[in-house]
Amino acid sequence: MSLDEKFIPVRITFYEIVGNLFKKIAGFFGYPENSGMPTIYDIPDEVYVRSQFLDNLPQHRTFWPPVQRPETWFEMIVGPTPKVESVPRYIYESSQEGFYNFYIENYKNIYFLPDWLSEFIQVRLNICLDISLLETIREVLFIGLMVYSQMVILRIALSWFIYINPYTFPWCYLAAAVDWTEDVLQGIVPAILGVNITGSIFLGILGVIADSLNHLIFTMPFLPSEAEEAQLAVNDEMKNVLVFHYLPILWYRHPIPNEIREFWYNERPEILDYMQKAYGDLDIQFLPDNIIQELNQQSDLVTQATSINNHFPTQLLSNEFLTNLSFLHGHLH
Structure with a gap:
Protein backbone atom coordinates (compact mmCIF):
# COMPACT_ATOMS: atom_id res chain seq x y z
CA MET A 1 0.00 0.00 0.00
CA ASP A 42 -34.03 36.22 -16.50
CA ILE A 43 -32.57 38.50 -19.15
CA PRO A 44 -34.94 40.27 -21.57
CA ASP A 45 -34.72 38.90 -25.07
CA GLU A 46 -33.76 42.21 -26.67
CA VAL A 47 -30.97 42.77 -24.13
CA TYR A 48 -29.65 39.26 -24.69
CA VAL A 49 -29.75 39.63 -28.48
CA ARG A 50 -27.99 42.98 -28.24
CA SER A 51 -25.25 41.57 -26.01
CA GLN A 52 -24.76 38.64 -28.36
CA PHE A 53 -24.49 41.02 -31.31
CA LEU A 54 -21.82 43.11 -29.57
CA ASP A 55 -19.89 40.01 -28.52
CA ASN A 56 -19.83 38.73 -32.10
CA LEU A 57 -18.40 41.93 -33.53
CA PRO A 58 -14.75 41.72 -34.63
CA GLN A 59 -11.97 43.69 -33.01
CA HIS A 60 -9.99 46.42 -34.68
CA ARG A 61 -6.50 44.96 -34.38
CA THR A 62 -3.31 46.98 -34.21
CA PHE A 63 0.29 45.83 -34.04
CA TRP A 64 3.20 46.95 -31.89
CA PRO A 65 5.96 47.17 -32.87
CA PRO A 66 4.58 48.36 -36.22
CA VAL A 67 4.79 46.23 -39.32
CA GLN A 68 8.26 46.55 -40.86
CA ARG A 69 7.58 48.38 -44.12
CA PRO A 70 10.37 50.93 -44.52
CA GLU A 71 9.82 53.63 -47.11
CA THR A 72 13.01 55.68 -46.71
CA TRP A 73 16.70 55.00 -46.06
CA PHE A 74 16.30 56.31 -42.51
CA GLU A 75 13.45 53.88 -41.79
CA MET A 76 15.46 51.04 -43.33
CA ILE A 77 18.34 51.64 -40.88
CA VAL A 78 16.50 52.80 -37.74
CA GLY A 79 13.12 51.23 -38.31
CA PRO A 80 9.70 52.56 -39.31
CA THR A 81 8.22 55.37 -37.29
CA PRO A 82 5.03 54.65 -35.33
CA LYS A 83 1.85 55.54 -37.20
CA VAL A 84 -1.78 55.62 -36.23
CA GLU A 85 -3.72 52.65 -37.60
CA SER A 86 -7.13 54.31 -37.61
CA VAL A 87 -10.42 52.86 -38.81
CA PRO A 88 -10.94 54.01 -42.44
CA ARG A 89 -13.98 56.03 -43.45
CA TYR A 90 -15.58 55.11 -46.77
CA ILE A 91 -17.22 58.20 -48.29
CA TYR A 92 -19.90 57.87 -50.95
CA GLU A 93 -22.44 60.06 -52.76
CA SER A 94 -26.03 59.16 -53.57
CA SER A 95 -28.94 60.92 -55.23
CA GLN A 96 -31.21 59.75 -52.41
CA GLU A 97 -28.94 60.17 -49.39
CA GLY A 98 -26.86 63.19 -50.36
CA PHE A 99 -23.22 64.07 -50.84
CA TYR A 100 -21.67 63.76 -47.35
CA ASN A 101 -22.35 60.14 -46.50
CA PHE A 102 -19.80 57.67 -45.18
CA TYR A 103 -19.67 54.37 -43.39
CA ILE A 104 -17.16 52.57 -41.19
CA GLU A 105 -16.80 48.94 -40.21
CA ASN A 106 -18.33 48.20 -36.84
CA TYR A 107 -15.90 46.89 -34.21
CA LYS A 108 -16.37 46.14 -30.55
CA ASN A 109 -13.37 48.24 -29.46
CA ILE A 110 -13.93 51.53 -31.32
CA TYR A 111 -14.38 54.85 -29.53
CA PHE A 112 -16.23 58.05 -30.37
CA LEU A 113 -16.10 61.55 -29.00
CA PRO A 114 -19.05 62.50 -26.77
CA ASP A 115 -21.83 64.30 -28.59
CA TRP A 116 -21.28 67.50 -26.62
CA LEU A 117 -17.57 67.55 -27.45
CA SER A 118 -18.17 66.80 -31.13
CA GLU A 119 -20.77 69.58 -31.25
CA PHE A 120 -18.38 72.02 -29.56
CA ILE A 121 -15.62 71.23 -32.07
CA GLN A 122 -17.93 71.69 -35.05
CA VAL A 123 -19.93 74.70 -33.89
CA ARG A 124 -17.43 76.67 -31.78
CA LEU A 125 -14.14 75.70 -33.43
CA ASN A 126 -15.66 75.52 -36.93
CA ILE A 127 -14.09 72.14 -37.74
CA CYS A 128 -16.82 70.52 -39.78
CA LEU A 129 -15.78 68.81 -43.00
CA ASP A 130 -12.00 69.10 -43.05
CA ILE A 131 -10.79 66.97 -40.13
CA SER A 132 -7.11 67.06 -41.14
CA LEU A 133 -6.33 69.19 -38.08
CA LEU A 134 -7.89 66.60 -35.76
CA GLU A 135 -6.00 63.82 -37.54
CA THR A 136 -2.75 65.77 -37.14
CA ILE A 137 -3.38 66.31 -33.43
CA ARG A 138 -4.00 62.58 -33.00
CA GLU A 139 -0.80 61.74 -34.89
CA VAL A 140 1.22 64.15 -32.73
CA LEU A 141 -0.25 62.73 -29.51
CA PHE A 142 0.40 59.17 -30.63
CA ILE A 143 4.01 59.81 -31.60
CA GLY A 144 4.55 61.84 -28.42
CA LEU A 145 3.30 58.98 -26.26
CA MET A 146 5.50 56.50 -28.11
CA VAL A 147 8.59 58.70 -27.72
CA TYR A 148 7.86 59.22 -24.04
CA SER A 149 7.40 55.49 -23.51
CA GLN A 150 10.87 54.93 -24.99
CA MET A 151 12.23 57.49 -22.53
CA VAL A 152 10.62 55.57 -19.67
CA ILE A 153 12.18 52.33 -20.92
CA LEU A 154 15.60 53.99 -21.10
CA ARG A 155 15.18 55.36 -17.57
CA ILE A 156 14.29 51.89 -16.27
CA ALA A 157 17.33 50.45 -18.03
CA LEU A 158 19.61 53.08 -16.45
CA SER A 159 18.43 52.12 -12.97
CA TRP A 160 19.91 48.64 -13.48
CA PHE A 161 23.40 49.99 -14.18
CA ILE A 162 24.76 50.96 -10.77
CA TYR A 163 27.89 52.53 -12.20
CA ILE A 164 25.82 55.19 -14.05
CA ASN A 165 24.64 58.09 -11.96
CA PRO A 166 21.31 59.14 -13.54
CA TYR A 167 21.51 62.56 -11.86
CA THR A 168 24.60 63.68 -13.74
CA PHE A 169 24.80 65.27 -17.17
CA PRO A 170 23.30 64.29 -19.60
CA TRP A 171 21.14 61.70 -17.82
CA CYS A 172 19.73 64.27 -15.41
CA TYR A 173 17.36 65.59 -18.11
CA LEU A 174 15.99 62.10 -18.65
CA ALA A 175 15.52 61.60 -14.91
CA ALA A 176 13.74 64.95 -14.57
CA ALA A 177 11.34 64.01 -17.38
CA VAL A 178 10.48 60.55 -15.99
CA ASP A 179 11.04 60.43 -12.24
CA TRP A 180 7.90 62.44 -11.48
CA THR A 181 5.88 59.37 -12.45
CA GLU A 182 7.50 57.38 -9.66
CA ASP A 183 6.67 60.12 -7.17
CA VAL A 184 3.02 59.88 -8.20
CA LEU A 185 2.68 56.09 -8.42
CA GLN A 186 5.11 54.89 -5.78
CA GLY A 187 2.61 55.48 -2.98
CA ILE A 188 -0.06 53.55 -4.90
CA VAL A 189 1.80 50.67 -6.55
CA PRO A 190 3.66 48.43 -4.05
CA ALA A 191 7.05 46.91 -4.74
CA ILE A 192 7.21 43.20 -5.52
CA LEU A 193 10.12 41.32 -3.90
CA GLY A 194 11.85 44.64 -3.41
CA VAL A 195 11.58 45.58 -7.10
CA ASN A 196 9.94 48.86 -8.03
CA ILE A 197 7.36 48.21 -10.76
CA THR A 198 5.96 51.73 -11.11
CA GLY A 199 7.76 52.13 -14.44
CA SER A 200 6.12 49.01 -15.85
CA ILE A 201 2.68 50.12 -14.64
CA PHE A 202 3.18 53.56 -16.21
CA LEU A 203 4.27 51.96 -19.48
CA GLY A 204 1.06 49.95 -19.51
CA ILE A 205 -1.00 53.12 -18.98
CA LEU A 206 0.82 54.87 -21.83
CA GLY A 207 0.25 51.87 -24.08
CA VAL A 208 -3.50 51.78 -23.38
CA ILE A 209 -3.88 55.51 -24.08
CA ALA A 210 -1.81 55.34 -27.27
CA ASP A 211 -3.68 52.29 -28.54
CA SER A 212 -7.02 53.99 -27.85
CA LEU A 213 -6.04 56.70 -30.34
CA ASN A 214 -5.95 54.00 -33.03
CA HIS A 215 -9.60 53.18 -32.35
CA LEU A 216 -10.86 56.78 -32.04
CA ILE A 217 -13.21 57.80 -34.87
CA PHE A 218 -14.14 61.34 -35.90
CA THR A 219 -17.67 61.56 -37.30
CA MET A 220 -17.74 65.16 -38.56
CA PRO A 221 -20.06 66.62 -39.84
CA PHE A 222 -22.33 64.13 -38.02
CA LEU A 223 -22.68 63.46 -34.33
CA PRO A 224 -21.64 59.97 -33.12
CA SER A 225 -25.21 59.29 -32.00
CA GLU A 226 -26.42 59.62 -35.63
CA ALA A 227 -24.82 56.30 -36.60
CA GLU A 228 -27.14 53.66 -38.03
CA GLU A 229 -26.24 49.99 -37.89
CA ALA A 230 -26.46 48.14 -41.19
CA GLN A 231 -24.89 45.34 -43.19
CA LEU A 232 -23.03 45.90 -46.44
CA ALA A 233 -21.10 43.68 -48.82
CA VAL A 234 -17.44 44.73 -48.51
CA ASN A 235 -15.04 42.80 -50.74
CA ASP A 236 -17.68 40.14 -51.38
CA GLU A 237 -18.21 39.67 -47.65
CA MET A 238 -21.14 40.83 -45.53
CA LYS A 239 -19.92 43.04 -42.71
CA ASN A 240 -21.57 45.03 -39.97
CA VAL A 241 -21.10 48.74 -40.57
CA LEU A 242 -22.12 52.07 -39.07
CA VAL A 243 -23.63 54.43 -41.64
CA PHE A 244 -23.76 58.22 -41.38
CA HIS A 245 -26.00 59.68 -44.07
CA TYR A 246 -28.64 62.25 -45.01
CA LEU A 247 -28.60 65.72 -43.39
CA PRO A 248 -26.38 66.18 -40.31
CA ILE A 249 -28.44 67.20 -37.31
CA LEU A 250 -26.10 70.09 -36.50
CA TRP A 251 -26.88 71.68 -39.87
CA TYR A 252 -30.49 71.78 -38.74
CA ARG A 253 -29.87 73.03 -35.20
CA HIS A 254 -27.21 75.59 -36.14
CA PRO A 255 -26.49 77.61 -39.30
CA ILE A 256 -24.39 75.83 -41.89
CA PRO A 257 -20.87 77.36 -42.00
CA ASN A 258 -20.73 80.13 -44.58
CA GLU A 259 -17.60 78.78 -46.29
CA ILE A 260 -19.43 75.53 -47.00
CA ARG A 261 -22.38 77.39 -48.50
CA GLU A 262 -20.02 79.49 -50.61
CA PHE A 263 -18.35 76.31 -51.85
CA TRP A 264 -21.72 74.92 -52.88
CA TYR A 265 -22.75 78.12 -54.63
CA ASN A 266 -19.48 78.74 -56.50
CA GLU A 267 -18.03 75.29 -57.17
CA ARG A 268 -20.64 72.59 -56.51
CA PRO A 269 -24.06 73.92 -57.53
CA GLU A 270 -25.40 70.37 -57.75
CA ILE A 271 -25.01 70.05 -53.98
CA LEU A 272 -26.84 73.33 -53.44
CA ASP A 273 -29.60 72.23 -55.78
CA TYR A 274 -29.98 68.90 -53.95
CA MET A 275 -30.08 70.57 -50.53
CA GLN A 276 -32.72 73.07 -51.62
CA LYS A 277 -34.92 70.39 -53.17
CA ALA A 278 -34.53 67.75 -50.45
CA TYR A 279 -34.63 69.98 -47.36
CA GLY A 280 -36.29 73.15 -48.63
CA ASP A 281 -39.19 72.76 -46.16
CA LEU A 282 -36.93 72.76 -43.07
CA ASP A 283 -36.26 76.54 -43.04
CA ILE A 284 -32.49 76.07 -43.45
CA GLN A 285 -30.36 78.74 -45.11
CA PHE A 286 -28.35 77.16 -47.94
CA LEU A 287 -27.30 80.31 -49.83
CA PRO A 288 -24.10 82.13 -48.77
CA ASP A 289 -24.34 85.32 -46.72
CA ASN A 290 -23.20 87.67 -49.50
CA ILE A 291 -25.91 86.40 -51.85
CA ILE A 292 -28.52 86.86 -49.12
CA GLN A 293 -27.35 90.44 -48.58
CA GLU A 294 -27.57 91.20 -52.30
CA LEU A 295 -31.07 89.76 -52.49
CA ASN A 296 -32.13 91.79 -49.46
CA GLN A 297 -30.72 94.98 -51.01
CA GLN A 298 -32.54 94.30 -54.27
CA SER A 299 -35.75 93.66 -52.35
CA ASP A 300 -35.33 97.00 -50.53
CA LEU A 301 -34.84 98.81 -53.86
CA VAL A 302 -37.99 97.26 -55.26
CA THR A 303 -39.91 98.23 -52.12
CA GLN A 304 -38.66 101.82 -52.33
CA ALA A 305 -39.49 102.08 -56.02
CA THR A 306 -42.99 100.76 -55.39
CA SER A 307 -43.45 103.22 -52.55
CA ILE A 308 -42.43 106.14 -54.78
CA ASN A 309 -44.82 105.00 -57.45
CA ASN A 310 -47.67 104.84 -54.93
CA HIS A 311 -47.08 108.19 -53.15
CA PHE A 312 -46.10 110.61 -55.96
CA PRO A 313 -48.84 112.13 -58.08
CA THR A 314 -49.18 110.72 -61.57
CA GLN A 315 -48.59 114.07 -63.26
CA LEU A 316 -45.18 114.41 -61.59
CA LEU A 317 -43.93 111.16 -63.08
CA SER A 318 -42.91 111.44 -66.69
CA ASN A 319 -43.38 108.64 -69.13
CA GLU A 320 -39.64 108.03 -69.33
CA PHE A 321 -39.33 107.78 -65.55
CA LEU A 322 -42.23 105.34 -65.38
CA THR A 323 -40.70 103.24 -68.15
CA ASN A 324 -37.34 103.01 -66.35
CA LEU A 325 -39.06 102.27 -63.05
CA SER A 326 -41.06 99.43 -64.57
CA PHE A 327 -37.95 98.00 -66.21
CA LEU A 328 -36.06 98.15 -62.88
CA HIS A 329 -38.96 96.55 -61.05
CA GLY A 330 -39.20 93.68 -63.52
CA HIS A 331 -35.43 93.15 -63.65
CA LEU A 332 -35.04 92.99 -59.86
CA HIS A 333 -38.06 90.73 -59.55
Whole structure:
Protein backbone atom coordinates (compact mmCIF):
# COMPACT_ATOMS: atom_id res chain seq x y z
CA MET A 1 0.00 0.00 0.00
CA SER A 2 1.40 3.36 -1.05
CA LEU A 3 1.56 6.44 1.14
CA ASP A 4 -1.21 8.17 -0.83
CA GLU A 5 -3.57 5.25 -0.28
CA LYS A 6 -2.95 5.34 3.47
CA PHE A 7 -4.08 8.97 3.61
CA ILE A 8 -7.32 8.36 1.64
CA PRO A 9 -9.42 7.62 4.82
CA VAL A 10 -7.96 10.72 6.49
CA ARG A 11 -8.86 12.87 3.48
CA ILE A 12 -12.41 11.52 3.30
CA THR A 13 -12.90 12.09 7.04
CA PHE A 14 -11.65 15.68 6.71
CA TYR A 15 -14.02 16.35 3.82
CA GLU A 16 -16.97 14.99 5.81
CA ILE A 17 -16.10 17.10 8.86
CA VAL A 18 -15.81 20.29 6.77
CA GLY A 19 -19.04 19.47 4.89
CA ASN A 20 -21.02 18.88 8.07
CA LEU A 21 -19.63 22.10 9.53
CA PHE A 22 -20.84 24.10 6.55
CA LYS A 23 -24.25 22.45 6.71
CA LYS A 24 -24.63 23.34 10.39
CA ILE A 25 -23.64 26.95 9.72
CA ALA A 26 -26.07 27.12 6.78
CA GLY A 27 -28.80 25.67 9.00
CA PHE A 28 -28.83 28.90 11.01
CA PHE A 29 -29.87 30.70 7.78
CA GLY A 30 -32.70 28.30 6.92
CA TYR A 31 -30.86 25.65 4.91
CA PRO A 32 -32.07 23.55 3.08
CA GLU A 33 -35.48 25.30 2.89
CA ASN A 34 -33.86 28.65 2.07
CA SER A 35 -32.19 28.22 -1.30
CA GLY A 36 -30.47 31.60 -1.15
CA MET A 37 -30.08 34.12 -3.96
CA PRO A 38 -30.81 32.90 -7.51
CA THR A 39 -27.67 32.24 -9.46
CA ILE A 40 -29.24 33.10 -12.85
CA TYR A 41 -31.85 35.77 -13.48
CA ASP A 42 -34.03 36.22 -16.50
CA ILE A 43 -32.57 38.50 -19.15
CA PRO A 44 -34.94 40.27 -21.57
CA ASP A 45 -34.72 38.90 -25.07
CA GLU A 46 -33.76 42.21 -26.67
CA VAL A 47 -30.97 42.77 -24.13
CA TYR A 48 -29.65 39.26 -24.69
CA VAL A 49 -29.75 39.63 -28.48
CA ARG A 50 -27.99 42.98 -28.24
CA SER A 51 -25.25 41.57 -26.01
CA GLN A 52 -24.76 38.64 -28.36
CA PHE A 53 -24.49 41.02 -31.31
CA LEU A 54 -21.82 43.11 -29.57
CA ASP A 55 -19.89 40.01 -28.52
CA ASN A 56 -19.83 38.73 -32.10
CA LEU A 57 -18.40 41.93 -33.53
CA PRO A 58 -14.75 41.72 -34.63
CA GLN A 59 -11.97 43.69 -33.01
CA HIS A 60 -9.99 46.42 -34.68
CA ARG A 61 -6.50 44.96 -34.38
CA THR A 62 -3.31 46.98 -34.21
CA PHE A 63 0.29 45.83 -34.04
CA TRP A 64 3.20 46.95 -31.89
CA PRO A 65 5.96 47.17 -32.87
CA PRO A 66 4.58 48.36 -36.22
CA VAL A 67 4.79 46.23 -39.32
CA GLN A 68 8.26 46.55 -40.86
CA ARG A 69 7.58 48.38 -44.12
CA PRO A 70 10.37 50.93 -44.52
CA GLU A 71 9.82 53.63 -47.11
CA THR A 72 13.01 55.68 -46.71
CA TRP A 73 16.70 55.00 -46.06
CA PHE A 74 16.30 56.31 -42.51
CA GLU A 75 13.45 53.88 -41.79
CA MET A 76 15.46 51.04 -43.33
CA ILE A 77 18.34 51.64 -40.88
CA VAL A 78 16.50 52.80 -37.74
CA GLY A 79 13.12 51.23 -38.31
CA PRO A 80 9.70 52.56 -39.31
CA THR A 81 8.22 55.37 -37.29
CA PRO A 82 5.03 54.65 -35.33
CA LYS A 83 1.85 55.54 -37.20
CA VAL A 84 -1.78 55.62 -36.23
CA GLU A 85 -3.72 52.65 -37.60
CA SER A 86 -7.13 54.31 -37.61
CA VAL A 87 -10.42 52.86 -38.81
CA PRO A 88 -10.94 54.01 -42.44
CA ARG A 89 -13.98 56.03 -43.45
CA TYR A 90 -15.58 55.11 -46.77
CA ILE A 91 -17.22 58.20 -48.29
CA TYR A 92 -19.90 57.87 -50.95
CA GLU A 93 -22.44 60.06 -52.76
CA SER A 94 -26.03 59.16 -53.57
CA SER A 95 -28.94 60.92 -55.23
CA GLN A 96 -31.21 59.75 -52.41
CA GLU A 97 -28.94 60.17 -49.39
CA GLY A 98 -26.86 63.19 -50.36
CA PHE A 99 -23.22 64.07 -50.84
CA TYR A 100 -21.67 63.76 -47.35
CA ASN A 101 -22.35 60.14 -46.50
CA PHE A 102 -19.80 57.67 -45.18
CA TYR A 103 -19.67 54.37 -43.39
CA ILE A 104 -17.16 52.57 -41.19
CA GLU A 105 -16.80 48.94 -40.21
CA ASN A 106 -18.33 48.20 -36.84
CA TYR A 107 -15.90 46.89 -34.21
CA LYS A 108 -16.37 46.14 -30.55
CA ASN A 109 -13.37 48.24 -29.46
CA ILE A 110 -13.93 51.53 -31.32
CA TYR A 111 -14.38 54.85 -29.53
CA PHE A 112 -16.23 58.05 -30.37
CA LEU A 113 -16.10 61.55 -29.00
CA PRO A 114 -19.05 62.50 -26.77
CA ASP A 115 -21.83 64.30 -28.59
CA TRP A 116 -21.28 67.50 -26.62
CA LEU A 117 -17.57 67.55 -27.45
CA SER A 118 -18.17 66.80 -31.13
CA GLU A 119 -20.77 69.58 -31.25
CA PHE A 120 -18.38 72.02 -29.56
CA ILE A 121 -15.62 71.23 -32.07
CA GLN A 122 -17.93 71.69 -35.05
CA VAL A 123 -19.93 74.70 -33.89
CA ARG A 124 -17.43 76.67 -31.78
CA LEU A 125 -14.14 75.70 -33.43
CA ASN A 126 -15.66 75.52 -36.93
CA ILE A 127 -14.09 72.14 -37.74
CA CYS A 128 -16.82 70.52 -39.78
CA LEU A 129 -15.78 68.81 -43.00
CA ASP A 130 -12.00 69.10 -43.05
CA ILE A 131 -10.79 66.97 -40.13
CA SER A 132 -7.11 67.06 -41.14
CA LEU A 133 -6.33 69.19 -38.08
CA LEU A 134 -7.89 66.60 -35.76
CA GLU A 135 -6.00 63.82 -37.54
CA THR A 136 -2.75 65.77 -37.14
CA ILE A 137 -3.38 66.31 -33.43
CA ARG A 138 -4.00 62.58 -33.00
CA GLU A 139 -0.80 61.74 -34.89
CA VAL A 140 1.22 64.15 -32.73
CA LEU A 141 -0.25 62.73 -29.51
CA PHE A 142 0.40 59.17 -30.63
CA ILE A 143 4.01 59.81 -31.60
CA GLY A 144 4.55 61.84 -28.42
CA LEU A 145 3.30 58.98 -26.26
CA MET A 146 5.50 56.50 -28.11
CA VAL A 147 8.59 58.70 -27.72
CA TYR A 148 7.86 59.22 -24.04
CA SER A 149 7.40 55.49 -23.51
CA GLN A 150 10.87 54.93 -24.99
CA MET A 151 12.23 57.49 -22.53
CA VAL A 152 10.62 55.57 -19.67
CA ILE A 153 12.18 52.33 -20.92
CA LEU A 154 15.60 53.99 -21.10
CA ARG A 155 15.18 55.36 -17.57
CA ILE A 156 14.29 51.89 -16.27
CA ALA A 157 17.33 50.45 -18.03
CA LEU A 158 19.61 53.08 -16.45
CA SER A 159 18.43 52.12 -12.97
CA TRP A 160 19.91 48.64 -13.48
CA PHE A 161 23.40 49.99 -14.18
CA ILE A 162 24.76 50.96 -10.77
CA TYR A 163 27.89 52.53 -12.20
CA ILE A 164 25.82 55.19 -14.05
CA ASN A 165 24.64 58.09 -11.96
CA PRO A 166 21.31 59.14 -13.54
CA TYR A 167 21.51 62.56 -11.86
CA THR A 168 24.60 63.68 -13.74
CA PHE A 169 24.80 65.27 -17.17
CA PRO A 170 23.30 64.29 -19.60
CA TRP A 171 21.14 61.70 -17.82
CA CYS A 172 19.73 64.27 -15.41
CA TYR A 173 17.36 65.59 -18.11
CA LEU A 174 15.99 62.10 -18.65
CA ALA A 175 15.52 61.60 -14.91
CA ALA A 176 13.74 64.95 -14.57
CA ALA A 177 11.34 64.01 -17.38
CA VAL A 178 10.48 60.55 -15.99
CA ASP A 179 11.04 60.43 -12.24
CA TRP A 180 7.90 62.44 -11.48
CA THR A 181 5.88 59.37 -12.45
CA GLU A 182 7.50 57.38 -9.66
CA ASP A 183 6.67 60.12 -7.17
CA VAL A 184 3.02 59.88 -8.20
CA LEU A 185 2.68 56.09 -8.42
CA GLN A 186 5.11 54.89 -5.78
CA GLY A 187 2.61 55.48 -2.98
CA ILE A 188 -0.06 53.55 -4.90
CA VAL A 189 1.80 50.67 -6.55
CA PRO A 190 3.66 48.43 -4.05
CA ALA A 191 7.05 46.91 -4.74
CA ILE A 192 7.21 43.20 -5.52
CA LEU A 193 10.12 41.32 -3.90
CA GLY A 194 11.85 44.64 -3.41
CA VAL A 195 11.58 45.58 -7.10
CA ASN A 196 9.94 48.86 -8.03
CA ILE A 197 7.36 48.21 -10.76
CA THR A 198 5.96 51.73 -11.11
CA GLY A 199 7.76 52.13 -14.44
CA SER A 200 6.12 49.01 -15.85
CA ILE A 201 2.68 50.12 -14.64
CA PHE A 202 3.18 53.56 -16.21
CA LEU A 203 4.27 51.96 -19.48
CA GLY A 204 1.06 49.95 -19.51
CA ILE A 205 -1.00 53.12 -18.98
CA LEU A 206 0.82 54.87 -21.83
CA GLY A 207 0.25 51.87 -24.08
CA VAL A 208 -3.50 51.78 -23.38
CA ILE A 209 -3.88 55.51 -24.08
CA ALA A 210 -1.81 55.34 -27.27
CA ASP A 211 -3.68 52.29 -28.54
CA SER A 212 -7.02 53.99 -27.85
CA LEU A 213 -6.04 56.70 -30.34
CA ASN A 214 -5.95 54.00 -33.03
CA HIS A 215 -9.60 53.18 -32.35
CA LEU A 216 -10.86 56.78 -32.04
CA ILE A 217 -13.21 57.80 -34.87
CA PHE A 218 -14.14 61.34 -35.90
CA THR A 219 -17.67 61.56 -37.30
CA MET A 220 -17.74 65.16 -38.56
CA PRO A 221 -20.06 66.62 -39.84
CA PHE A 222 -22.33 64.13 -38.02
CA LEU A 223 -22.68 63.46 -34.33
CA PRO A 224 -21.64 59.97 -33.12
CA SER A 225 -25.21 59.29 -32.00
CA GLU A 226 -26.42 59.62 -35.63
CA ALA A 227 -24.82 56.30 -36.60
CA GLU A 228 -27.14 53.66 -38.03
CA GLU A 229 -26.24 49.99 -37.89
CA ALA A 230 -26.46 48.14 -41.19
CA GLN A 231 -24.89 45.34 -43.19
CA LEU A 232 -23.03 45.90 -46.44
CA ALA A 233 -21.10 43.68 -48.82
CA VAL A 234 -17.44 44.73 -48.51
CA ASN A 235 -15.04 42.80 -50.74
CA ASP A 236 -17.68 40.14 -51.38
CA GLU A 237 -18.21 39.67 -47.65
CA MET A 238 -21.14 40.83 -45.53
CA LYS A 239 -19.92 43.04 -42.71
CA ASN A 240 -21.57 45.03 -39.97
CA VAL A 241 -21.10 48.74 -40.57
CA LEU A 242 -22.12 52.07 -39.07
CA VAL A 243 -23.63 54.43 -41.64
CA PHE A 244 -23.76 58.22 -41.38
CA HIS A 245 -26.00 59.68 -44.07
CA TYR A 246 -28.64 62.25 -45.01
CA LEU A 247 -28.60 65.72 -43.39
CA PRO A 248 -26.38 66.18 -40.31
CA ILE A 249 -28.44 67.20 -37.31
CA LEU A 250 -26.10 70.09 -36.50
CA TRP A 251 -26.88 71.68 -39.87
CA TYR A 252 -30.49 71.78 -38.74
CA ARG A 253 -29.87 73.03 -35.20
CA HIS A 254 -27.21 75.59 -36.14
CA PRO A 255 -26.49 77.61 -39.30
CA ILE A 256 -24.39 75.83 -41.89
CA PRO A 257 -20.87 77.36 -42.00
CA ASN A 258 -20.73 80.13 -44.58
CA GLU A 259 -17.60 78.78 -46.29
CA ILE A 260 -19.43 75.53 -47.00
CA ARG A 261 -22.38 77.39 -48.50
CA GLU A 262 -20.02 79.49 -50.61
CA PHE A 263 -18.35 76.31 -51.85
CA TRP A 264 -21.72 74.92 -52.88
CA TYR A 265 -22.75 78.12 -54.63
CA ASN A 266 -19.48 78.74 -56.50
CA GLU A 267 -18.03 75.29 -57.17
CA ARG A 268 -20.64 72.59 -56.51
CA PRO A 269 -24.06 73.92 -57.53
CA GLU A 270 -25.40 70.37 -57.75
CA ILE A 271 -25.01 70.05 -53.98
CA LEU A 272 -26.84 73.33 -53.44
CA ASP A 273 -29.60 72.23 -55.78
CA TYR A 274 -29.98 68.90 -53.95
CA MET A 275 -30.08 70.57 -50.53
CA GLN A 276 -32.72 73.07 -51.62
CA LYS A 277 -34.92 70.39 -53.17
CA ALA A 278 -34.53 67.75 -50.45
CA TYR A 279 -34.63 69.98 -47.36
CA GLY A 280 -36.29 73.15 -48.63
CA ASP A 281 -39.19 72.76 -46.16
CA LEU A 282 -36.93 72.76 -43.07
CA ASP A 283 -36.26 76.54 -43.04
CA ILE A 284 -32.49 76.07 -43.45
CA GLN A 285 -30.36 78.74 -45.11
CA PHE A 286 -28.35 77.16 -47.94
CA LEU A 287 -27.30 80.31 -49.83
CA PRO A 288 -24.10 82.13 -48.77
CA ASP A 289 -24.34 85.32 -46.72
CA ASN A 290 -23.20 87.67 -49.50
CA ILE A 291 -25.91 86.40 -51.85
CA ILE A 292 -28.52 86.86 -49.12
CA GLN A 293 -27.35 90.44 -48.58
CA GLU A 294 -27.57 91.20 -52.30
CA LEU A 295 -31.07 89.76 -52.49
CA ASN A 296 -32.13 91.79 -49.46
CA GLN A 297 -30.72 94.98 -51.01
CA GLN A 298 -32.54 94.30 -54.27
CA SER A 299 -35.75 93.66 -52.35
CA ASP A 300 -35.33 97.00 -50.53
CA LEU A 301 -34.84 98.81 -53.86
CA VAL A 302 -37.99 97.26 -55.26
CA THR A 303 -39.91 98.23 -52.12
CA GLN A 304 -38.66 101.82 -52.33
CA ALA A 305 -39.49 102.08 -56.02
CA THR A 306 -42.99 100.76 -55.39
CA SER A 307 -43.45 103.22 -52.55
CA ILE A 308 -42.43 106.14 -54.78
CA ASN A 309 -44.82 105.00 -57.45
CA ASN A 310 -47.67 104.84 -54.93
CA HIS A 311 -47.08 108.19 -53.15
CA PHE A 312 -46.10 110.61 -55.96
CA PRO A 313 -48.84 112.13 -58.08
CA THR A 314 -49.18 110.72 -61.57
CA GLN A 315 -48.59 114.07 -63.26
CA LEU A 316 -45.18 114.41 -61.59
CA LEU A 317 -43.93 111.16 -63.08
CA SER A 318 -42.91 111.44 -66.69
CA ASN A 319 -43.38 108.64 -69.13
CA GLU A 320 -39.64 108.03 -69.33
CA PHE A 321 -39.33 107.78 -65.55
CA LEU A 322 -42.23 105.34 -65.38
CA THR A 323 -40.70 103.24 -68.15
CA ASN A 324 -37.34 103.01 -66.35
CA LEU A 325 -39.06 102.27 -63.05
CA SER A 326 -41.06 99.43 -64.57
CA PHE A 327 -37.95 98.00 -66.21
CA LEU A 328 -36.06 98.15 -62.88
CA HIS A 329 -38.96 96.55 -61.05
CA GLY A 330 -39.20 93.68 -63.52
CA HIS A 331 -35.43 93.15 -63.65
CA LEU A 332 -35.04 92.99 -59.86
CA HIS A 333 -38.06 90.73 -59.55
